[in-house]
Amino acid sequence: MGSDVLVLAEHAEGELAESTFELIGKARELASAWGGQTHVAVLGAPRAAGALGGADVVHVVDHPAVSVYSPEAYERCMLSVLEHVQPKLLLLGTTTPGMDLGAALSVLWDAPLAAYAVGLVAEGDAAVATCQIYGGKLMAEVVLESERSIATVIGGSFPPSPGRSGGAGSTCTDEPPDLGDLRTVVRGVKVPEATGVDITAADILVSVGRGIQSRDNLTLVEELAGALGVPLSASRPIIDQGWLPKAHQVGKSGQKVKPRAYLAFGISGAPEHLEGMRDAELIVACNTDAGAPIFDVAHYGTTIDLFDLLPELSARLGG
Amino acid sequence: MKLIVAMRQLPDLVEELELDSSGKDIDREYLTFVSNEWDEQALEEALLLKEATGAEVCVVALDEPDVDSTLYTALAKGADRAVKLTGIPEGWMSTHDRAAILSAWLAEQSYDLIMTGVQAADDLDGQLAAIVAARLGLPHAAVVVRVDAKDGVAVVSQELGGGTAVEAEIRLPAVLGVQTARQPPRYAPITRIRQAMNAGGLEEAPAAVTPGVRPGLRRLFPPQRSGQAEMLEGAPADVAERIIDILRSKGLIDAGA
Numbered sequence: 001m002g003s004d005v006l007v008l009a010e011h012a013e014g015e016l017a018e019s020t021f022e023l024i025g026k027a028r029e030l031a032s033a034w035g036g037q038t039h040v041a042v043l044g045a046p047r048a049a050g051a052l053g054g055a056d057v058v059h060v061v062d063h064p065a066v067s068v069y070s071p072e073a074y075e076r077c078m079l080s081v082l083e084h085v086q087p088k089l090l091l092l093g094t095t096t097p098g099m100d101l102g103a104a105l106s107v108l109w110d111a112p113l114a115a116y117a118v119g120l121v122a123e124g125d126a127a128v129a130t131c132q133i134y135g136g137k138l139m140a141e142v143v144l145e146s147e148r149s150i151a152t153v154i155g156g157s158f159p160p161s162p163g164r165s166g167g168a169g170s171t172c173t174d175e176p177p178d179l180g181d182l183r184t185v186v187r188g189v190k191v192p193e194a195t196g197v198d199i200t201a202a203d204i205l206v207s208v209g210r211g212i213q214s215r216d217n218l219t220l221v222e223e224l225a226g227a228l229g230v231p232l233s234a235s236r237p238i239i240d241q242g243w244l245p246k247a248h249q250v251g252k253s254g255q256k257v258k259p260r261a262y263l264a265f266g267i268s269g270a271p272e273h274l275e276g277m278r279d280a281e282l283i284v285a286c287n288t289d290a291g292a293p294i295f296d297v298a299h300y301g302t303t304i305d306l307f308d309l310l311p312e313l314s315a316r317l318g319g
Numbered sequence: 320m321k322l323i324v325a326m327r328q329l330p331d332l333v334e335e336l337e338l339d340s341s342g343k344d345i346d347r348e349y350l351t352f353v354s355n356e357w358d359e360q361a362l363e364e365a366l367l368l369k370e371a372t373g374a375e376v377c378v379v380a381l382d383e384p385d386v387d388s389t390l391y392t393a394l395a396k397g398a399d400r401a402v403k404l405t406g407i408p409e410g411w412m413s414t415h416d417r418a419a420i421l422s423a424w425l426a427e428q429s430y431d432l433i434m435t436g437v438q439a440a441d442d443l444d445g446q447l448a449a450i451v452a453a454r455l456g457l458p459h460a461a462v463v464v465r466v467d468a469k470d471g472v473a474v475v476s477q478e479l480g481g482g483t484a485v486e487a488e489i490r491l492p493a494v495l496g497v498q499t500a501r502q503p504p505r506y507a508p509i510t511r512i513r514q515a516m517n518a519g520g521l522e523e524a525p526a527a528v529t530p531g532v533r534p535g536l537r538r539l540f541p542p543q544r545s546g547q548a549e550m551l552e553g554a555p556a557d558v559a560e561r562i563i564d565i566l567r568s569k570g571l572i573d574a575g576a
Contacts, residue, residue: 012483068485071449071477072458096479099437099461099496103414103445107453112534113445128537134440135332138345139542142443143535152445183458183490187474192482204571228572240360241503246482253462253478253498261571263562282569284562285548291335293542300565301548302558312559317572 002147003036006087008078009052010069010097011045016052018160019093023153024054025161026120027091031056033122034088037169041081043074049171054161056169059085063176071100072184075108080177082109089127090150091120095252102152113150114142116271118157127151136271136293155252155275195247199233204261207250207277209235211266211287211306215243220310221265227317233257235273251276265306269294320374320468322365323428325421325435325447326358326393328383332440342538344411347384354389357436363500364466365434366397372469374431375399381407381420387521394515395507402522408530414442416530418450423527425455430492432473437462437496444534448496458489461496 005027010017020040027038037056042049044066049058059081065073078101082090090105092098094116106113118139119130126145132154133140144151199205206225212218218232225232232248239249250257252272262280267273269285269292277283278297285298286306295301302309330336331351339346365376377400378393380386390401404424425433438446452459464484465476471491476484478498551558566572 012479069479070485070487071460096462096477099446100449100459103447103449103461104453104459106415106445107418107450114534115443115445126535131443132542133443133539134330134336134345136542137332137336138338138539140443140539141537143537145535183493184460185488187486187488190476190484190486204566240499249482253480253482255481261566261569282565282571284565289333290550295548295550296542298548300551300562302551302562304555304558308555309559312555313562316559316563 002086002088003031003034004039004085004087005031005036005089005091006039006041006082006085007055007091008097008101009040009042009048010093010095011042011048014045014047016048017093019095019153019155021054021160022155022158023091023093024052026153026158028054028161030089030120030122030127034125036088039085039087041078043077044068046173058171059174060171061174061176063179065179065182068186068189069097070184070186071097071104072182073179075101075104076177076179078105079108081174084174088148089144092150092152094152094154098152102150106150109148109150111148111150112144112146113152114144115152117151117153120151120153132271136269136274137291154271156278192247195245197231197245197247199231199248199250200255200257202231202257202259204228204230205233205250205257205259205263206230207233207235207262207264207267208238209264209267209273210237211268212238215241217307218243220307220314223314224310224317227314235267235270264294264298265310267294268292269297320372320432321430322368322374322376323425323430323433324358324362324365324376324378324393324398325433325451326362326378326380326389327355327417327439328352328380328386328389329355329440338539343536345539347410352384355436355439357438357497359436359504360500361434361436361495361497362393362396362398363502363504364497366505367501368466368468369397371467374468377402379404379421379424381417381526383407390521391515392507392512394520395511396505400522401520402524404526405523406526411441412530413444413532413534414447414450415444415532416528418447418454419528419532420526420530422451422454424524425451431471432466432468432491433494434466434497435494437498443536444532446496448494452494455494457492457494459494459496460487460489462498463495464499465501466495466497
């Protein structure tokens with residue numbers, strides 16, 4: 001039975017994702033507990049292998065079909081790497097590739113999957129994952145004890161591995177599997193349009209969520225943002241409703257922000273949102289639900305209704 | 320072109336969730352169930368595709384609490400068919416079991432595109448779209464934010480995070496996990512939902528698979544509150560003062576503000 005841990009590296013334009021280093025750090029810890037090695041698969045970015053000093057073995061699969069992420073080509077390559085490495089555990093991010101591949105490979109590679117993991121420890125031969133469920137309102141402890149398993153990990157759950165320079169222990173270039181007759185073909189990559197709003201550059205963000213209830217009520221947060229002279233940001237429901245443009249979105253599918261102060265109004269704090277703002281220096285959250293997960297990352301909180309608090313703040317800051 | 324939208328029910332997360340006596344599931348007795356918000360996005364994108372291409376939209380869901388309301392609402396919004404798969408046990412079900420039940424039903428259907436929400440609040444063992452696709456041997460994509468389809472090919476925008484998206488052509492049939500439709504889900508007036516209910520037209524089919532896949536779930540538990548937030552109490556005016564003091568003490572606003 002294998003005792004190795006395999007990580008899929010994620011990259012964009014040759015840059016490795018921060019989450020990849022977090023997974024490698026955890027993979028090293030687990031592999032060492034099981035007496036195995038840390039393997040990293042890099043698909044389509046051979047030069048990125050040079051920054052993977054934390055890995056014992058890096059497997060590079062290079063082919064034009066994987067230069068940009070595409071589920072079908074990645075899936076075939078990962079199946080071939082898995083066949084070759086036979087790891088005990090495959091670690092992926094809770095990212096677009098992780099959601100595609102984790103779920104599909106759990107069928108195709110026949111391995112149980114624990115999704116949305118925020119904790120992962122070795123318990124004898126097993127891995128025990130602590131996973132978020134019901135939007136982070138509960139946690140689930142999942143025991144992965146079969147000889148092969150998969151965990152998809154939420155970004156920011158583990159400290160990143162320090163090894164970023166120097167080569168890995170060894171690097172091998174794996175022959176790509178048959179990538180002919182793919183049914184999925186990438187036509188291009190679209191980067192977000194510049195809108196003049198850069199919420200990542202702001203010192204203070206006034207951020208709004210579902211609790212604001214209607215588009216008309218946005219004037220309340222707009223007034224506060226205006227009084228402070230800072231941009232407005234928002235969680236996903238506000239963007240999905242079309243109340244604010246995409247450039248204002250904080251979270252996994254929006255922007256990761258790290259302002260000096262993040263003022264959150266009516267945001268409950270879904271895991272995908274917290275991922276995008278938990279590193280703010282100061283977080284002040286206003287939500288009527290005292291049990292909202294946003295209060296786990298906030299420094300200061302209040303359960304006062306935002307409709308009562310916002311006018312008071314704006315009146316004092318409006319000058 | 321035939322589109323199938325797989326929808327499902329979930330506990331309304333606005334409510335307090337309590338554990339049952341097993342400690343492995345939530346106590347469902349007094350919970351309200353609502354449709355998965357991402358499935359509503361998938362339905363909206365499917366209805367937009369129908370408007371653009373004349374495709375037929377069929378909605379399918381497992382018989383879970385209050386599912387009739389979700390299915391009739393889908394019909395009121397413009398879905399052509401709604402199918403309820405019956406014989407579903409109560410309680411939490413793994414995505415692998417859901418996928419097995421849906422795949423068995425899908426095997427009897429004709430379709431070009433299967434759409435569902437990118438994720439669900441309790442899909443602890445993975446997201447539905449890719450699991451169904453892997454079982455059926457179909458191409459798939461998660462976190463889809465736009466779908467156009469014609470002549471056996473879907474053009475799909477798949478978001479990679481930070482607003483970057485890959486545009487890909489996928490040969491149909493395929494399975495898509497939709498994150499966001501290109502416009503907010505439409506509203507169905509209650510009168511039209513009632514009309515749909517009065518007209519009946521909900522099809523039923525027995526689930527052909529007995530669930531049995533349990534990931535090694537040991538227990539559910541409330542997250543350890545890090546308790547780091549210092550709660551500010553008092554009247555709105557007092558709390559506003561405190562927040563301004565905090566911002567001022569960090570040098571984030573002028574002392575005079």
